Amino acid sequence: MRWAFLGAGAVGGYFGSRLLMAGFDVMFVVRPGRLEQLHRHGLVVKSPLGDYAGHPPATTDPAQVQDADVIVVAVKAPHLAGALETLDRLPDVPILPLLNGIEHMDVLRSRYPGRVLGGVAHIEATLDETGAVIHPSRFARLTVGAVEPHHRPLAEALGEDLGRAGVDHRVTDDIYRALWEKYILLDVLSALTAATGLPIGRLLAEPATRLAAARLAEEVAAVARAAGVDLGDDAWPRVLAQLEAFPPTMLASMARDKAKGLPLETDHIQGGIIRAGERHGVPTPAHVAVYGVLAPYRAGAPLT
Numbered sequence: 001m002r003w004a005f006l007g008a009g010a011v012g013g014y015f016g017s018r019l020l021m022a023g024f025d026v027m028f029v030v031r032p033g034r035l036e037q038l039h040r041h042g043l044v045v046k047s048p049l050g051d052y053a054g055h056p057p058a059t060t061d062p063a064q065v066q067d068a069d070v071i072v073v074a075v076k077a078p079h080l081a082g083a084l085e086t087l088d089r090l091p092d093v094p095i096l097p098l099l100n101g102i103e104h105m106d107v108l109r110s111r112y113p114g115r116v117l118g119g120v121a122h123i124e125a126t127l128d129e130t131g132a133v134i135h136p137s138r139f140a141r142l143t144v145g146a147v148e149p150h151h152r153p154l155a156e157a158l159g160e161d162l163g164r165a166g167v168d169h170r171v172t173d174d175i176y177r178a179l180w181e182k183y184i185l186l187d188v189l190s191a192l193t194a195a196t197g198l199p200i201g202r203l204l205a206e207p208a209t210r211l212a213a214a215r216l217a218e219e220v221a222a223v224a225r226a227a228g229v230d231l232g233d234d235a236w237p238r239v240l241a242q243l244e245a246f247p248p249t250m251l252a253s254m255a256r257d258k259a260k261g262l263p264l265e266t267d268h269i270q271g272g273i274i275r276a277g278e279r280h281g282v283p284t285p286a287h288v289a290v291y292g293v294l295a296p297y298r299a300g301a302p303l304t
């Protein structure tokens, strides 16, 4: 299949490179700064699963993408609005977003009805100062699934390409469950590590912070249930088990972004829970508090 990636950052660059290495037709649609970086250094991926270095096709001009079977959206949430203008000018083909959270699904589905699948990236990757994708662990998986029944064969076909590219992947019939399962874990991890700047091991050792984590998880589970996805009564114990399985030094990328003064996805992640709670009549006081702490940093380091 022909894959177009909107965004060649950590997630787009990593998964795009795997497809490139397997010989698939991959085109990156990027912004001018990233295009210059790609011209200067190429796309470089450093990973224990195999390094990549090459000069894949990349453009800032959506009109250059004449045919694609799927467009992967791999931008961060604060850039989604800008990405929509580019998406409008890309071929009218199915869209596979890999953003964390849920609200982007509503945004994309209402703007591009009938074209949106769901995707969850399970990976920890980042860009270094030269724009190389740094993927430090062996953990890298994609979950994809149809939202519309007519996309089921496409989801299977995407899975086949990923399999041929050696990407650990899962094709699911319940992509919203997969999105919420990732969302609840990321929400708690990012809220607390970004708010405090402390790693997860230190936070879980503190009973008061553990309680805050439980409250955050319970709120996400309540909002998910109201939105039609029942994560079960044991949602918090399962999140806790996952948090405890992380290296104690683990920080969410939101915590690292905050430390670097970069924009945060907190409006999309924690703010998204507050807004969904308001829509469904579910109170989210823990999220109101933690979002209140993070919101001043959402556009980058605040001017004091």
Ligand SMILES: NC(=O)c1ccc[n+]([C@@H]2O[C@H](COP(=O)([O-])OP(=O)(O)OC[C@H]3O[C@@H](n4cnc5c(N)ncnc54)[C@H](OP(=O)(O)O)[C@@H]3O)[C@@H](O)[C@H]2O)c1
Pocket (backbone or CB within 6 Å): 006, 007, 008, 009, 010, 011, 012, 029, 030, 031, 032, 033, 034, 074, 075, 076, 077, 079, 082, 083, 084, 086, 098, 099, 100, 121, 122, 123, 124, 125, 126, 127, 253, 265
């Ligand atoms: N990194 C992870 O470990 C990870 C894991 C799971 C899920 N995710 C999720 O995946 C999403 C992407 O994260 P990421 O870590 O890959 O972010 P990232 O490294 O910052 O990459 C995002 C890329 O999108 C590009 N971009 C922004 N607006 C664009 C536009 N209009 N057109 C073309 N390119 C555009 C940015 O390019 P510029 O250089 O021009 O800014 C940047 O290179 C986020 O929602 C994140 O939560 C990330």
